[in-house]
Amino acid sequence: MKLKSTRDGYGEALLKLGNENPDVVVLTADLGESTRSHWFKEKFPERFFQIGVAEADMIGTAAGLALSGKIAFVSGFGVFVTGRVWDQLRISVAYSNANVKIGSTHCGITVGADGASHQAIEDIALMRVLPGFTVIVPADALEATRATVAASKIYGPVYLRLGRAPLPIVTEEAEVFTIGKAQLLKEGDDLTVIACGVMVKESLEAAKVLKEKGISARVINLHTIKPIDRKSIINAAKETGAIITAEEHQVMGGMGSAVAEVVMEEYPVPMKRIGILDRFGQSGKPDELMKEYHLTADDIVLEAANILKRK
Amino acid sequence: MNIEELQKICLEVRRDIIRMLGEAGSGHPGGSLSAVELVVSLYFSVMRQKPQKPDWEDRDRFVLSKGHCCPLLYAVLARCGYFPLEKLLTLRKLGSPLQGHPHNLEVPGIEASTGSLGQGLSIANGIALAGRLDKKSYRVYCLLGDGETDEGQIWEAAMTANHYHLDNLCAIVDRNRLQIDGETKNIMQLEPYNEKWEAFGWKVIEIDGNNLKEISEAYAQAENIKGKPAVIIAHTIKGKGVSYMENRVEWHGKAPKKEEEEKALKELR
Numbered sequence: 376m377k378l379k380s381t382r383d384g385y386g387e388a389l390l391k392l393g394n395e396n397p398d399v400v401v402l403t404a405d406l407g408e409s410t411r412s413h414w415f416k417e418k419f420p421e422r423f424f425q426i427g428v429a430e431a432d433m434i435g436t437a438a439g440l441a442l443s444g445k446i447a448f449v450s451g452f453g454v455f456v457t458g459r460v461w462d463q464l465r466i467s468v469a470y471s472n473a474n475v476k477i478g479s480t481h482c483g484i485t486v487g488a489d490g491a492s493h494q495a496i497e498d499i500a501l502m503r504v505l506p507g508f509t510v511i512v513p514a515d516a517l518e519a520t521r522a523t524v525a526a527s528k529i530y531g532p533v534y535l536r537l538g539r540a541p542l543p544i545v546t547e548e549a550e551v552f553t554i555g556k557a558q559l560l561k562e563g564d565d566l567t568v569i570a571c572g573v574m575v576k577e578s579l580e581a582a583k584v585l586k587e588k589g590i591s592a593r594v595i596n597l598h599t600i601k602p603i604d605r606k607s608i609i610n611a612a613k614e615t616g617a618i619i620t621a622e623e624h625q626v627m628g629g630m631g632s633a634v635a636e637v638v639m640e641e642y643p644v645p646m647k648r649i650g651i652l653d654r655f656g657q658s659g660k661p662d663e664l665m666k667e668y669h670l671t672a673d674d675i676v677l678e679a680a681n682i683l684k685r686k
Numbered sequence: 687m688n689i690e691e692l693q694k695i696c697l698e699v700r701r702d703i704i705r706m707l708g709e710a711g712s713g714h715p716g717g718s719l720s721a722v723e724l725v726v727s728l729y730f731s732v733m734r735q736k737p738q739k740p741d742w743e744d745r746d747r748f749v750l751s752k753g754h755c756c757p758l759l760y761a762v763l764a765r766c767g768y769f770p771l772e773k774l775l776t777l778r779k780l781g782s783p784l785q786g787h788p789h790n791l792e793v794p795g796i797e798a799s800t801g802s803l804g805q806g807l808s809i810a811n812g813i814a815l816a817g818r819l820d821k822k823s824y825r826v827y828c829l830l831g832d833g834e835t836d837e838g839q840i841w842e843a844a845m846t847a848n849h850y851h852l853d854n855l856c857a858i859v860d861r862n863r864l865q866i867d868g869e870t871k872n873i874m875q876l877e878p879y880n881e882k883w884e885a886f887g888w889k890v891i892e893i894d895g896n897n898l899k900e901i902s903e904a905y906a907q908a909e910n911i912k913g914k915p916a917v918i919i920a921h922t923i924k925g926k927g928v929s930y931m932e933n934r935v936e937w938h939g940k941a942p943k944k945e946e947e948e949k950a951l952k953e954l955r
């Protein structure tokens with residue numbers, strides 16, 4: 376199977392957008408190649424701004440460009456374009472409602488060998504509490520491209536959570552990406568697995584194994600964490616009676632928490648959140664780390680058996 | 687506009703600030719009063735603007751990086767005609783567009799939300815870069831506090847402005863030598879200050895920032911500098927115009943009580 380990272384999908388989208396829209400500008404803080412924004416730079420050097428290793432200044436500069444009519448894509452590592460500059464995102468971008476898009480690569484533990492300092496596993500939590508921010512987590516490179524293009528078409532701040540590791544393609548080329556509309560990947564009625572990012576692939580694998588065991592799992596790709604698709608979550612709760620969430624992120628405050636907020640208010644059913652349990656990441660190969668942190672299809676299968684007992 | 691006319695407006699703006707803060711019961715008089723001449727001069731004799739059309743594409747831009755001094759900016763905007771003067775007395779009240787720190791979505795003429803110090807110069811850089819991309823001739827002004835320049839982001843932005851040769855940008859530092867906890871030299875040594883900005887690639891223009899003649903010359907000089915950004919280091923008196931506030935650190939962030947307000951208004955005539 377052909378593997379491709381979501382950062383590649385992002386870089387390709389920037390190139391496409393550069394051709395289509397002269398208002399698109401791109402910034403980076405010494406991470407042009409790693410974020411794939413250098414492809415844009417090669418084609419549109421006058422619309423590419425290298426800011427040096429100065430993320431706070433990069434966010435403010437992007438806000439200024441955006442407040443002057445540009446669509447400003449900021450490209451950097453997840454840890455450095457969220458927590459490190461959270462106050463800049465809060466005031467210069469969100470409170471000013473600047474049309475800034477954060478292309479946040481190297482999210483999650485699949486960053487691998489660089490270890491905890493470079494693995495953003497708190498970013499969804501940090502970004503979804505900022506008023507006005509849209510938060511998107513693409514599941515594969517194709518979806519990353521579509522999401523990046525979609526982000527350029529709405530006015531206002533958007534956070535795009537992207538990864539470094541090459542992943543299999545789980546969505547269709549011709550898929551239409553609608554911000555805020557979850558994607559139903561597989562029908563099922565015993566339980567629902569709601570996943571985002573790399574965990575979508577794991578969830579699909581888990582659903583196959585569960586099917587062999589006679590358990591019918593619905594799989595939803597919740598690519599937009601905010602605004603959240605309340606309807607498809609409520610339907611899942613009503614129609615399947617149990618929900619497992621799976622994300623490559625801290626369970627506290629992440630996608631699973633966002634889903635739990637809806638379920639708790641609208642239609643409480645047994646839930647289990649799979650994610651990172653209040654730990655930092657560490658060095659290792661992506662697949663080793665996914666095992667170490669219990670983020671595999673096997674872990675989802677295990678939790679499915681447990682949750683069915685609680686129904 | 688000549689100096690006497692500008693002086694009259696400065697006096698009115700100082701009175702506005704005192705009345706707004708008195709009515710609000712809180713706010714930041716010291717740094718608002720110190721920068722009155724700097725901002726009045728900009729809006730009434732330097733910047734190209736259309737108060738009836740605040741989003742006019744070719745307008746010159748002003749970013750108030752030291753957002754806590756927004757009473758000054760609100761008063762100047764109102765006196766330019768961006769919104770009615772009566773609004774000024776709603777400062778800091780529930781439902782008022784005149785928030786305790788500036789919010790661009792609420793007030794016509796405010797370019798960006800600020801209030802968290804250290805962010806405005808980066809925003810001004812972005813606006814200046816956009817102006818260049820769009821082949822516009824507008825200029826961008828950014829007012830900083832001296833204490834604010836303790837922030838690392840200011841120096842990141844200073845490097846960026848130099849790197850991109852932003853000669854359409856002019857920063858102004860209100861060098862009133864005070865911040866919240868005391869004198870800048872005791873809180874965090876800024877000197878050698880001019881040399882810092884020069885080392886970062888900026889043209890430094892040092893003036894008496896309460897002197898309208900020196901201010902207007904400085905803005906003219908800044909506009910003629912090519913190939914690099916300019917910074918006006920404006921030596922001012924914090925609390926300028928109200929005797930009991932001048933150079934007094936305790937008047938950074940509190941409002942005058944009724945008798946104090948009356949005393950101030952008596953002096954400002």
Ligand SMILES: Cc1ncc(C[n+]2csc(CCOP(=O)(O)OP(=O)(O)O)c2C)c(N)n1
Nearest residue numbers: 717754801802803831832833834864865866
């Ligand atoms: C990031 C940030 N930290 C702290 C504050 C609180 N604060 C408000 S004003 C101020 C001092 C500012 O001093 P200066 O820049 O010299 O302003 P001025 O003297 O002109 O009032 C501080 C620390 C803030 N607004 N933002």
Ligand SMILES: [Mg+2]
Nearest residue numbers: 832833864865
């Ligand atoms: Mg000061």
